[in-house]
Amino acid sequence: MTVVPARAAWSATVRAGQYLTLTDLHGNQAVDFLVYDAHDTAVRYSAPDTLQAANGIFLTTGSVLMSNEHTPLMTVVDDTCGRHDTLGGACSKESNTLRYGHHTWSQHACVDNFLAEGARHGLTKRDLVSNINWYMNVPVEKDGTLGIVDGLSAPGLKVVLRAETDVLVLVSNCPQINNPCNGFEPTPVDLTITDGTAA
Numbered sequence: 001m002t003v004v005p006a007r008a009a010w011s012a013t014v015r016a017g018q019y020l021t022l023t024d025l026h027g028n029q030a031v032d033f034l035v036y037d038a039h040d041t042a043v044r045y046s047a048p049d050t051l052q053a054a055n056g057i058f059l060t061t062g063s064v065l066m067s068n069e070h071t072p073l074m075t076v077v078d079d080t081c082g083r084h085d086t087l088g089g090a091c092s093k094e095s096n097t098l099r100y101g102h103h104t105w106s107q108h109a110c111v112d113n114f115l116a117e118g119a120r121h122g123l124t125k126r127d128l129v130s131n132i133n134w135y136m137n138v139p140v141e142k143d144g145t146l147g148i149v150d151g152l153s154a155p156g157l158k159v160v161l162r163a164e165t166d167v168l169v170l171v172s173n174c175p176q177i178n179n180p181c182n183g184f185e186p187t188p189v190d191l192t193i194t195d196g197t198a199a
Helices: 047-054 093-100 110-119
Strands: 002-004 009-014 018-024 031-037 040-044 064-066 072-079 132-134 157-163 167-173 189-195
Touching: 002 009, 009 018, 009 110, 009 189, 018 031, 031 072, 031 110, 047 064, 110 167
Parallel strands: none
Antiparallel strands: 002 189, 009 167, 018 157, 018 189, 031 040, 031 132, 031 167, 064 072, 072 157
């Protein structure tokens, strides 16, 4: 069990057959997430392959996180929140400036977390791809417009993922304070890896 502080990064190798449980401790906290094959990081999470396999844009129980080689990396085996975002991407200094003004340039962002944590595993900016946002509520309107609105999560809700192969997981416990994805106040989350059965 690891409590990841608000705004912090985390990474771990999850072995095939192990379970990773992400628990939203206080509710309304987005958790940005990337996953790579632990033995070949050129094989990594692919949003297009995952959405094609899911036949939809939101993730929940039964969704399979697919790689860019269309191989399964992890499977959502339990989800007490019900819907998770695949389109909103990771906040960055650049996107913050574009959306919220130049005064936000110095604010810490998920891309910073991914770059710092990824560097520990030999990853660079070229290795960052479109990510999953667990617990983030990004409705899509009929005209294709995306929104970032109050989350669907609540304290104690969880997502349980089973590793289908050995994977490297990168997490940014989102530091965003300019939109409702974290209720304007980032909070800690719990990440637990277990053998054989879900936490």
